[in-house]
Amino acid sequence: MADDTLLFQLTNASHSYGEQPVLQGIDLRVQRGEKLALLGPSGAGKSTLLNLLYAQRPQECALQPQGGALVELLSVYHNIFMGGLDRVGTLAALWNLLRPLAASRQEITAIAVQLGLEEKLWHSVDRLSGGQRQRVAIGRALYRRQPIYLGDEPVSSVDPLQAQLLLSHILAQHETAVVSLHNRRLALENFDRVVVLQEGRICCDCAAAELSSEQLDRYYLQSGSPETAPGHEAADADGWVIRTS
Amino acid sequence: MRVALREALSQSLLQPLRQSSARSLNSVCLLMIGAALLALPFADFRIYSVDPWSELSRIGLGLLLPGWEQPLSLLQAIGHTIAFALLAVAIAAPLGLLLAMVFRWRLVRLLCAAVRSVHELFWGLIFMQLYGISALTGLLAILVPFTGMFAKVFAEIFEQQSRTPAQTLPPAAPALARYVYTLIPQSLPALLSYTRYRFECALRSSAILGFIGLPTLGFHLESAFKQGHYSEAGALLWAFLLLIASIRYWLRPRLLPLYLLAALWALPETVGFSSGGSLWRFISEDIWPTPLLQGDWPALAEWGAGMWQQQVWPGLLQTLLLTQVAVVLTGVVILLSYPLAAKSLAGPWMRWPGRFLLLALRSAPEMVLAYLFLLLFGPSGLPVVLALALHNGGLIAFLVANASDAEQATRTPRPDDPSGLKRYAYVETPRRFPALLALLFYRWEVILRESAIMGLLGVATLGFFIDSAFEEIRYDRAMLLIVVGALLNMVVDTVSRRLRRSFAAAPV
Numbered sequence: 144m145a146d147d148t149l150l151f152q153l154t155n156a157s158h159s160y161g162e163q164p165v166l167q168g169i170d171l172r173v174q175r176g177e178k179l180a181l182l183g184p185s186g187a188g189k190s191t192l193l194n195l196l197y198a199q200r201p202q203e204c205a206l207q208p209q210g211g212a213l214v215e216l217l218s219v220y221h222n223i224f225m226g227g228l229d230r231v232g233t234l235a236a237l238w239n240l241l242r243p244l245a246a247s248r249q250e251i252t253a254i255a256v257q258l259g260l261e262e263k264l265w266h267s268v269d270r271l272s273g274g275q276r277q278r279v280a281i282g283r284a285l286y287r288r289q290p291i292y293l294g295d296e297p298v299s300s301v302d303p304l305q306a307q308l309l310l311s312h313i314l315a316q317h318e319t320a321v322v323s324l325h326n327r328r329l330a331l332e333n334f335d336r337v338v339v340l341q342e343g344r345i346c347c348d349c350a351a352a353e354l355s356s357e358q359l360d361r362y363y364l365q366s367g368s369p370e371t372a373p374g375h376e377a378a379d380a381d382g383w384v385i386r387t388s
Numbered sequence: 389m390r391v392a393l394r395e396a397l398s399q400s401l402l403q404p405l406r407q408s409s410a411r412s413l414n415s416v417c418l419l420m421i422g423a424a425l426l427a428l429p430f431a432d433f434r435i436y437s438v439d440p441w442s443e444l445s446r447i448g449l450g451l452l453l454p455g456w457e458q459p460l461s462l463l464q465a466i467g468h469t470i471a472f473a474l475l476a477v478a479i480a481a482p483l484g485l486l487l488a489m490v491f492r493w494r495l496v497r498l499l500c501a502a503v504r505s506v507h508e509l510f511w512g513l514i515f516m517q518l519y520g521i522s523a524l525t526g527l528l529a530i531l532v533p534f535t536g537m538f539a540k541v542f543a544e545i546f547e548q549q550s551r552t553p554a555q556t557l558p559p560a561a562p563a564l565a566r567y568v569y570t571l572i573p574q575s576l577p578a579l580l581s582y583t584r585y586r587f588e589c590a591l592r593s594s595a596i597l598g599f600i601g602l603p604t605l606g607f608h609l610e611s612a613f614k615q616g617h618y619s620e621a622g623a624l625l626w627a628f629l630l631l632i633a634s635i636r637y638w639l640r641p642r643l644l645p646l647y648l649l650a651a652l653w654a655l656p657e658t659v660g661f662s663s664g665g666s667l668w669r670f671i672s673e674d675i676w677p678t679p680l681l682q683g684d685w686p687a688l689a690e691w692g693a694g695m696w697q698q699q700v701w702p703g704l705l706q707t708l709l710l711t712q713v714a715v716v717l718t719g720v721v722i723l724l725s726y727p728l729a730a731k732s733l734a735g736p737w738m739r740w741p742g743r744f745l746l747l748a749l750r751s752a753p754e755m756v757l758a759y760l761f762l763l764l765f766g767p768s769g770l771p772v773v774l775a776l777a778l779h780n781g782g783l784i785a786f787l788v789a790n791a792s793d794a795e796q797a798t799r800t801p802r803p804d805d806p807s808g809l810k811r812y813a814y815v816e817t818p819r820r821f822p823a824l825l826a827l828l829f830y831r832w833e834v835i836l837r838e839s840a841i842m843g844l845l846g847v848a849t850l851g852f853f854i855d856s857a858f859e860e861i862r863y864d865r866a867m868l869l870i871v872v873g874a875l876l877n878m879v880v881d882t883v884s885r886r887l888r889r890s891f892a893a894a895p896v
Contacts, residue, residue, distance in 0.1 A: 210552070225553075225556070226558070229559075
């Protein structure tokens with residue numbers, strides 16, 4: 144064991160869907176205990192990067208994909224319960240569909256109360272609003288009870304105040320977290336490290352304390368940031384972003 | 389023919405342009421029509437009957453004036469028909485669901501393809517040798533092939549579901565629990581609606597099992613026709629039509645347990661079968677040709693050559709020829725009949741008689757239709773082709789008309805929309821055609837299975853030789869013929885899937 148605290152390591156990693164490259168030359172190391180925010184315009188490769196990280200340690204990760212990945216016909220209770228499916232046997236899991244297990248019921252009610260879902264606990268999730276659905280997805284991730292949280296836009300459908308509360312709750316419950324966000328302020332205020340992706344490359348990787356909101360805004364407006372090596376730019380031929388030089 | 393198919397395929401793949409999609413559809417159609425025209429002179433289409441019209445008028449009169457002297461036996465026949473169908477689906481659907489979960493295993497896929505490529509009636513004939521005319525025979529005859537179909541279709545439905553919910557589950561979660569919490573609830577509406585459709589098919593299968601002696605509606609229908617009791621036959625046909633048309637009113641999920649109990653109670657008792665057949669003897673000895681069991685290779689070769697020349701090849705050829713003609717004729721029936729039931733063509737009120745006609749054609753089992761036409765024209769390929777084309781054409785035309793109505797409801801009408809024949813030719817038919825063709829190819833293998841089975845009525849397709857082999861208690865011959873039919877069915881299934889993919893229509 145070379146490095147006990149190193150959780151994820153990507154070295155010059157690339158990924159493409161068919162002919163379309165989505166990630167190129169990614170170098171990223173995530174240590175135990177880090178809270179990392181992933182930023183970047185949509186289509187930059189954030190979701191793909193999260194999936195690559197998930198594939199490295201699926202057993203220890205609570206994954207919350209974009210859109211929440213809820214199962215429409217099942218209730219809020221069952222959608223949260225799924226996160227702990229490895230802690231019960233097959234028969235108990237089947238029985239739980241007919242009659243909720245007493246212990247799970249207690250645990251999940253507690254989570255639902257924290258998330259403000261207690262009144263909706265027995266509703267099918269297809270009847271819920273976007274914000275409620277997102278809280279159910281958070282509930283499932285919490286019920287996974289893993290040390291690492293990987294979230295893809297986990298609070299995009301709730302109002303700013305709720306987003307702040309939910310995010311700090313998620314971060315408090317997990318030792319390590321990698322979260323993609325589009326709200327730059329949330330990223331700067333809640334995380335200790337910020338990684339910015341642009342057209343499938345990492346163009347900024349630094350401590351949140353060193354960054355300002357204005358600096359971050361620039362990555363969304365243009366490419367060619369100080370952190371990007373000029374060689375990288377030349378290799379990147381199909382950019383649709385307005386070039387400054 | 390395979391080469392030409394491949395050419396048509398590659399052409400359509402090479403030219404993904406919009407205007408060429410019509411060309412690739414046309415080339416596929418021309419290919420099918422050309423093959424059917426080639427088949428025409430070789431298929432047996434003689435008319436044997438001297439005076440079909442007087443027979444027809446008597447049948448028509450029976451349909452108009454249905455009557456039944458013993459209502460109790462009619463009720464009993466309906467009860468048996470429902471009991472077989474209900475119990476068979478109740479067992480086959482969960483089994484198919486379990487198999488669908490392991491459908492990635494090649495062995496399971498092969499097994500399912502094999503069992504579903506043999507028609508219910510052939511399964512009935514096989515199980516009859518073992519269990520006689522019994523409830524077990526009727527149940528197994530339906531549930532064995534249906535399990536294979538459920539497994540395949542359920543697995544296809546699972547494939548269409550989103551994978552992300554499963555991604556959020558713990559990797560260590562037990563496999564069955566994963567399915568029960570994600571893929572099954574995700575696809576439940578699709579699973580249920582297919583099961584409902586299959587139940588309708590099971591009712592038809594159950595009814596025609598009567599033609600080989602089980603006490604369902606088909607049995608009474610055949611004897612009523614044989615004895616010339618046309619009003620009784622009419623009553624049976626009406627009863628069956630009402631049964632199918634009213635499924636949605638009486639098949640309620642809540643009532644299912646009650647129905648299943650009633651079905652168990654309604655199962656018929658075993659009749660006329662004294663010695664229980666030995667399954668092991670049947671599998672290990674009866675179905676193999678004697679020369680093979682004795683290791684007498686020259687004799688085996690002689691047996692094989694004789695079978696090929698006298699039964700396999702003629703049966704295979706007639707089956708294929710009739711199938712080809714029937715498929716093209718089905719297309720003609722669809723194109724002629726769907727406008728009768730579509731709102732935009734027949735009008736909001738005039739479509740109802742059309743819809744009723746299509747529903748009647750869809751509800752009537754092919755075998756029953758063929759039997760009717762057989763009485764009119766005698767035992768040639770003509771009744772077979774007519775029955776297959778009318779039943780399948782009605783079924784697809786009904787779906788096509790529904791799709792047209794559904795689109796009509798969502799689209800705002802344009803003031804310059806053409807009407808009547810112009811609308812049919814320039815708007816509706818071009819819009820419906822890809823889906824229509826996809827459905828037709830989907831039914832191709834079904835039509836093949838059915839035309840093989842029509843041999844039981846005396847037409848010289850594979851079923852004729854299989855039936856006579858069973859009658860002569862030559863199980864080795866029967867098995868060879870059944871296996872050949874199953875292989876042919878799998879080939880057609882593959883070709884039709886490739887063709888459907890080539891014009892990439894959205895499945896309906």
